[in-house]
Amino acid sequence: MSEPLRLFLAVYPPSELKPALSRLAVGLQQDCGGRPVAPEALHLTLAFLGDTAAERLPALQAALAALKFAPFTLCLARLARWDNGVVWLGLAQDSPALAELAQAVRTALEQAGLGFDRKRFTPHLTLLRRSVRAVPATVTAAFEWTVRDFALVQSQPGQAGSSYRDLARFAASAAGD
Incomplete structure (x- = not known):
C-alpha cells in the first residue's frame, strides 16, 4: 500500500485576481502580523479529506466527475x-450556488465511502496565517x-x-445538468 495523500477540494480565484489578493494579504x-498565503495557494476549500489512500483516487475522481x-x-x-490567527476573506452575502456545490461534493464523498472533515462549511479564502492582531475596521476589499x-x-x-x-x-x- 502506498503513502496516503493529503487531499482537499477547492475553488480557486482566477489568476488575474491573485496579484490583488496577494497585495491585500x-x-x-502590516496591520495584523502573520504570514501571507502565497498567491498560488489562495483557494476556497469545499471539503477537506485529509489523508486518503492513493488507491481510492479512481473512485474519488469518478464520484466528483x-x-x-x-x-x-x-x-x-x-x-x-x-482566534487561531487566520485572517480571511469571506462572502459578501450567502451564495446558495456555492452552498449547493459544497453539499453536492460532500454527498458524493459520502456515497463513495470516502472520509472528510464534517465541520460546518464556512466559505472563506485564507489571506494570513499566524496573525496577532484583528483586521482594522478601516480595511475593506471586494473581489x-x-x-x-x-x-x-x-x-x-x-x-x-x-x-x-x-x-x-x-x-x-x-x-448545471
Missing part, C-alpha cells in the same frame, strides 16, 4: 480574523469572479509551509 500583514453544477458568481468582501470549476488538490507539507498540486479539475456544465 501583504497590506494586512459525476457532479453537475452551473457556473456561478462569488463575491468575497468580508474581512475577519479567527468577484465566476466559478467555472473546482479542483481535487494534494497538500504536500514542506519547510516553508504546504505546497499544493492539482490532481484533477471538474468543470461546470453549461446549465
Whole structure:
C-alpha cells in the first residue's frame, strides 16, 4: 500500500485576481502580523479529506466527475480574523450556488465511502496565517469572479509551509445538468 495523500477540494480565484489578493494579504500583514498565503495557494476549500489512500483516487475522481453544477458568481468582501490567527476573506452575502456545490461534493464523498472533515462549511479564502492582531475596521476589499470549476488538490507539507498540486479539475456544465 502506498503513502496516503493529503487531499482537499477547492475553488480557486482566477489568476488575474491573485496579484490583488496577494497585495491585500501583504497590506494586512502590516496591520495584523502573520504570514501571507502565497498567491498560488489562495483557494476556497469545499471539503477537506485529509489523508486518503492513493488507491481510492479512481473512485474519488469518478464520484466528483459525476457532479453537475452551473457556473456561478462569488463575491468575497468580508474581512475577519479567527482566534487561531487566520485572517480571511469571506462572502459578501450567502451564495446558495456555492452552498449547493459544497453539499453536492460532500454527498458524493459520502456515497463513495470516502472520509472528510464534517465541520460546518464556512466559505472563506485564507489571506494570513499566524496573525496577532484583528483586521482594522478601516480595511475593506471586494473581489468577484465566476466559478467555472473546482479542483481535487494534494497538500504536500514542506519547510516553508504546504505546497499544493492539482490532481484533477471538474468543470461546470453549461446549465448545471
